[in-house]
Amino acid sequence: MRTFLSTTAMAVLVMAYSAAPVRAAEESPFRCEPGEKYVMNVMVSGVEYWFPVYEMFKQAGKQLGCETAYTGTPEYDVNKQIASFDQALAQNPAGILVHPMNSDPFIEPINRAIGQGTAVVTFAADSPLSKRISFITSDNIREGTYAADAIAEKLGGKGEYAVLENPGQDNHDKRVTAFIDRIKAKWPDMKLVGRAASNQDPTKAYQGLMSIIQANPNLAAVFMPEANSAIGAAQANKESGGKILVMCADVNANILDMIKAGEVFGSINPNQGMQGYMGFILLWLAKHPELIDPMNDAKRAGFNPMSIPFVDNGLSIVTAENADDFFWDKYLKRRGTKGIEE
Incomplete structure (x- = not known):
């Protein structure tokens, strides 16, 4: 990690x-x-x-x-x-x-x-x-930059990619913009072929990515600035042959399981x-x-x-190698607390 x-x-x-x-006669302010x-x-x-x-x-x-x-x-x-x-x-x-x-x-x-x-x-x-x-x-710009480099390095710096986005949410917009800008600047042999608004909805992510795949059968990677869309994107990838690198930001139990199973390539996690x-x-x-x-x-x-x-x-880069360290239920059990219920 x-x-x-x-x-x-x-x-x-x-x-x-x-x-x-300095405050005399005070234990701690x-x-x-x-x-x-x-x-x-x-x-x-x-x-x-x-x-x-x-x-x-x-x-x-x-x-x-x-x-x-x-x-x-x-x-x-x-x-x-x-x-x-x-x-x-x-x-x-x-x-x-x-x-x-x-x-x-x-x-x-x-x-x-x-x-x-x-x-x-x-x-x-x-x-x-x-x-x-x-x-x-x-630093959402750095998150998008690390995600771009991770995908590009895995693809050898060549290939078609797409993004699923959530227009209007400031931090998500910054991640997507930074991702695209980084690839343009450092990886000129990679080409952006599709964008779709998934709005953190797995169904919209599935539909949006399926449309992009149909128009671009050589699609090699897709990035999204949050975790929920990765669920739908992974399903679309699976139904299309499973050759697309799916990368997101943030994690939850579903995403961690999918990373461990190889259905999601990785995640940038604050x-x-x-x-x-x-x-x-x-x-x-x-x-x-x-x-x-x-x-x-x-x-x-x-x-x-x-x-x-x-x-x-x-931030951390979450992959199959370190995914076990990010499960919420294991974390709570280790700490002996009740999370948001306290």
Whole structure:
């Protein structure tokens, strides 16, 4: 397994435990007050990707003596996610770690939260024009780049490829664009022959890839920026002879089984645990900026000194060789916890 973790993330951890002004007669300022609560909010809340993120978000909360909650909506609907965000906000939490389904619709809700004193940090997808304090992700451009190189190297730098995509979701768009740009720049003997919108729907992925295969019988590879579409893509590949390399981003139990069975070539998986753990630390410090006294004009300007534009939580390349290390049920059993039910 190759794991990539930004030194920026490590620097933030060091800052979290060393940047506070010296306070005499205090054991540690890094503790929550009774009832201090932090919330994680997502769309399509049943998607397994979020579970390890919340597991480590929850662990960081416990270590600082804070309350945590997992919230969101089961639907792929930005308006319903905003409604769930507003429901969480109505409880006046200290902070919300949110994955905004779309960036612009979340500008007003995030700004409203900041205005009422609730800190907001985004993760995996961003709302850069909002007043969110920080953004943590695994660098979607790098994910697309690694996926492109993995496929191209396996194919010897030659062949036809396609992409299945999810237009409108910022992080997915970046992965696809980076994937295509990387192949154009480094692998000129590879040719993009088809694109289809699968929108994280296995049925649409199956139908879209079957249409591309019928028009391009020499198709050698297909990439998609999330895991659900890989289920339909793998089925289409199987029915068409099984010669296409199917590669996605993110993993779940189905995808891991398919990788082990050779039905999916591999996946680019963000380091979800660090995303949740570092997301909580960023969020907690955003709520407690008085602990930070940097050499800048933050205090005079009324600016939150915890405003960090980007933290890279790192990524892993999942293949048949290391797939066993990424099963959620095995992870929970090892840790002895109840996941999102806690």
